[in-house]
Amino acid sequence: MRYCINPDCRERLNTDEAIECKKCTNLLLISNNERPNYNITNDRSYRIIKRLKYNPSACTEIFEVEDLEAGNSEKIKILKAIHDNEITYNGEKIFTLLTRLFQREQRFLYFNENEGIPRGYDVFSYSLKNRKKIHCLVMEKIVGVNLEQWLHENGAIKEKRALKWLEQIVKILDSVHENDFFHRDIKPSNIMWRKLDYKLVLIDFGAVKEINGNISNANGEMMTTQVGTFGYVAPEQDARKAVPQSDFYSLGRTFVYLLTGKHPVYIEPISEWETQIRHPISQPLIDLINDLIKDSPNERPQNTQIILQRLDDIKNCVKENPIFPSSKLSIIMSQMKTLPPQVDNPDSNFRSWSGLIKSSVIVLGIGGLIALVLLFIGRNTQPTNKNNPPISPTSKNI
Numbered sequence: 001m002r003y004c005i006n007p008d009c010r011e012r013l014n015t016d017e018a019i020e021c022k023k024c025t026n027l028l029l030i031s032n033n034e035r036p037n038y039n040i041t042n043d044r045s046y047r048i049i050k051r052l053k054y055n056p057s058a059c060t061e062i063f064e065v066e067d068l069e070a071g072n073s074e075k076i077k078i079l080k081a082i083h084d085n086e087i088t089y090n091g092e093k094i095f096t097l098l099t100r101l102f103q104r105e106q107r108f109l110y111f112n113e114n115e116g117i118p119r120g121y122d123v124f125s126y127s128l129k130n131r132k133k134i135h136c137l138v139m140e141k142i143v144g145v146n147l148e149q150w151l152h153e154n155g156a157i158k159e160k161r162a163l164k165w166l167e168q169i170v171k172i173l174d175s176v177h178e179n180d181f182f183h184r185d186i187k188p189s190n191i192m193w194r195k196l197d198y199k200l201v202l203i204d205f206g207a208v209k210e211i212n213g214n215i216s217n218a219n220g221e222m223m224t225t226q227v228g229t230f231g232y233v234a235p236e237q238d239a240r241k242a243v244p245q246s247d248f249y250s251l252g253r254t255f256v257y258l259l260t261g262k263h264p265v266y267i268e269p270i271s272e273w274e275t276q277i278r279h280p281i282s283q284p285l286i287d288l289i290n291d292l293i294k295d296s297p298n299e300r301p302q303n304t305q306i307i308l309q310r311l312d313d314i315k316n317c318v319k320e321n322p323i324f325p326s327s328k329l330s331i332i333m334s335q336m337k338t339l340p341p342q343v344d345n346p347d348s349n350f351r352s353w354s355g356l357i358k359s360s361v362i363v364l365g366i367g368g369l370i371a372l373v374l375l376f377i378g379r380n381t382q383p384t385n386k387n388n389p390p391i392s393p394t395s396k397n398i
Contacts, residue, residue, distance in 0.1 A: 002028040003048035006128055007061065007083045012051075025129060029068070030079075030136070032124035036106075044069045044122060046079060046138065059085045059098055064141070067121075077121060078139045080105075084132055099135060106137050108181055116172035116201055118142055142203065144195045147188040147258060156261040156278035159285060159318065166255060167311050168200045173251070174304035176202075177244050184242055186250035187232045188257055231265040235295055245297035248307070252292025259289075282321075284314045 004012040004021040011023040020027050030046045046065040053062035065079045082102050084095035109120030122138035145153070157165070169191065176183060183190075185204060192201040234249035236242065253264045260267065260276040267273050270293065274286045288310050294300050301307045 001050075003050060003063065004028060005030055005048060005063075005081065005126065005134060007059075007085075007134075008130075030065075030126055032122050032136075032138075034125040034127065034133075036123055042069065044138075046077075048079070049076075052078075056085070059083050059095060065138070067138070076141050078118070078141045080137045080139065081126075081134050083134050102135055102137070104181075106135075108179070109137065109139060112175075114172060114175040116168065116199065117175070118201065118203055142192045142194055142201050144193045144201075146203075147191045147193060147200075147254070149189075150193050151188065151258060151261060157258050158279040159281040162255060162259060162281065162285065163311060163315055163318075165200055165258070166251075167308065169202065169251060170304050170307045170311070172200070172202045173247055174308070177247075177304060182242070182244045182247050183250075184237065184246065185229060185232075186247055186254060187229045188254055191254070231263055234297065236297055243297050245300045245302065248292045248300045249294075249297070252289045255289055256293070282314060282318050284310075284317055288314065 002014045002018055006024050006026045009024040014022055032044050045068045049064045051063050059082050061081050063079045065077055066075050067077050082098050087094045106123045110123055119140040124136050126134045190204045192203055194201050232250045232253045234246035237246040256264050256273045262276055267276055
């Protein structure tokens with residue numbers, strides 16, 4: 001089937017043989033004739049296969065398209081299109097404001113060379129028969145799943161994966177910030193896990209902002225745009241004062257979600273998120289994430305290089321200390337140490353340790369089991385005197 005690009009068309013699906021839409025008569029092959037001065041010299045045509053996403057408030061549609069001039073391996077691409085919905089805000093069309101934002105995204109992706117960011121292939125405008133313009137950006141299609149989908153399929157991540165993924169995203173952000181942009185909408189659904197090489201890709205740069213750039217209205221007055229996602233957006237960004245460190249806040253909250261399996265808004269207080277983790281993690285990693293989600297941007301790491309250095313330190317620390325207990329593991333181990341020896345009742349002793357083994361494996365994984373075994377060996381190598389009464393749990397000697 002062929003899909004009509006006209007957002008006002010009432011019957012957008014057409015047969016494969018159709019040249020123009022049966023309802024609105026607009027052409028079904030989209031050409032890139034109206035191009036900006038981006039040194040794009042090749043004339044290309046695109047056939048819309050299906051619509052993937054629609055955001056009416058942002059006048060935006062995302063399509064999967066076929067590039068008719070590309071080779072077989074690169075035929076399928078993503079086309080993002082914005083259109084005029086005739087709605088105004090403070091005397092100016094929303095479409096005019098969105099066009100300025102979209103031009104930032106077009107320029108950033110088209111000249112991007114980082115493999116962790118979708119490549120922009122084509123930038124153009126398309127005129128409908130009613131003379132309305134649709135602005136288009138053709139991008140690389142990332143084959144994979146976003147991290148929200150990944151977590152639903154696989155569950156909360158462990159520390160090794162957390163460190164690897166965090167490093168990948170921070171390196172991508174390093175490239176973004178180095179080019180004087182910041183993302184402003186980092187969240188699990190905007191990070192793709194690419195099946196080709198199992199690496200992460202940061203997507204949806206519709207909210208991307210120049211670090212020293214502002215948007216002005218038709219009268220030349222400076223305007224700020226409120227973007228971001230509830231639960232991930234930084235406090236200063238919610239107040240329309242976003243800075244590069246706002247990305248770090250969103251990144252920290254993203255990893256709170258990935259490590260706990262819970263949306264940050266459902267963790268109260270957020271400062272105790274580590275009590276909700278599914279697998280043990282080292283205290284230095286907890287400390288880093290806590291620094292990323294500080295309320296004040298001045299208290300967060302100030303640049304990506306600081307975060308990368310801390311990640312290297314954490315990896316070295318974990319490598320040297322394979323059993324590096326987080327606060328949660330320490331609490332459970334301290335509780336185990338208060339258990340009295342029950343040498344006079346082997347059955348009861350067996351049941352207690354059996355229950356602890358099961359609990360440790362469920363809560364802490366193999367690391368908890370190893371810690372428990374080491375503790376068990378230590379307890380059983382202590383000299384005992386059967387003539388002495390068992391020590392009470394409330395005794396000061398414990």
